[in-house]
Amino acid sequence: MMPVPLQHFLFFAAALFVIGVYGALVRRNIIGILLSIELIVNAVNVNLVAFSRSTSLAPETGQIFALFIIAMAAAAVAVGLAIVLALFRIRKTIFTDQIDLLKG
Amino acid sequence: MGISLIAGVATVTLPNIFHATLSLVAALLGIAGIYLILHAEFLAVIQVLLYVGAVVTLIIFAIMLTEGISNKTIAQRNKLGPAAVGGAVVFLAALWGVIRSTPWPIQGGTSENSYATLASLAGSLLGDYIFPFEVISVILIAVLIGAIVIAKKDSV
Structure with missing residues (x-):
């Protein structure tokens, strides 16, 4: 099988990252922002695995980094959704522009 | 790749957050x-x-617990849309220029013995990377307890 060049993976990951950044900027819903952050994290993981394939280092390194990042992303989502639930119970909204408790 | 990109765009643009989550599933697959x-x-x-x-599953639970998925009348985006698109396109163009102009090494890992097998992965996870492995288990415990405490009924 013809190996796919590294640049294709890099460009794919860059595009996915940019899509995630756009989503994190324009969403009003906190859960939507969390979804966009998942896209960003996955783009970074694709980059790590692609680099670990194409360089001459030990091929496990990038995959182990990606594993740790997946675990950290799962932890972040768990805490984020717990905060969303607590916030919804107090403020009855999950839209970021209506959460202005600290605005003077 | 194309499927992931299309599903990613759908994830950030679909007005219904539940549909966005389902398209995130497509992107992740x-x-x-x-x-x-x-x-x-x-x-x-x-x-x-x-x-x-x-x-x-966790995200879908949170959607079900926080809002009715049927109210489509609420705007899901703020007013940053055009500025965000512009910034994203500029950033992507910059990254594309960097990726094209950098001389990446020729594929070094194409030979058969350079694949990371499951055994070598486990060996280095429990060998070289044993300390981060232990740290992340402690972090997961902390996250478990913290999420329960934050989302508990009578907290705050």
Whole structure:
């Protein structure tokens, strides 16, 4: 099988990252922002695995980094959704522009 | 790759947050396929198990608990749309220029013995990377307790 060049993976990951950044900027819903952050994290993981394939280092390194990042992303989502639930119970909204408790 | 990108765009643009979550599933499955192309089979399985299995289920639970999924009349985006599109396109163009102009090394890992097998992955996870492995287990315990405490009924 013809190996796919590294640049294709890099460009794919860059595009996915940019899509995630756009989503994190324009969403009003906190859960939507969390979804966009998942896209960003996955783009970074694709980059790590692609680099670990194409360089001459030990091929496990990038995959182990990606594993740790997946675990950290799962932890972040768990805490984020717990905060969303607590916030919804107090403020009855999950839209970021209506959460202005600290605005003077 | 194309499937993942289309599903990613759908994830950030669909007005219904539940549909957005389902398209995130499609994007994550496409990324699992990319891991398979890159000969990272263990990561592909972990991606399906952890993301598609656990994280998406958690997000769907949160959607069900916070808002009715039927109210489509509320605007899902703020007024940053054009500025965000412009910034994203500029950033992507900059990254594209960097990727094209950098002389990446020629594929070094194409020979058969340079694939990361499951055994070598486990060996280095419990060998060289044993300290981060232990730290992340402590972090997961802390996250478990913290999420329960934050989301508890009578907290705050």
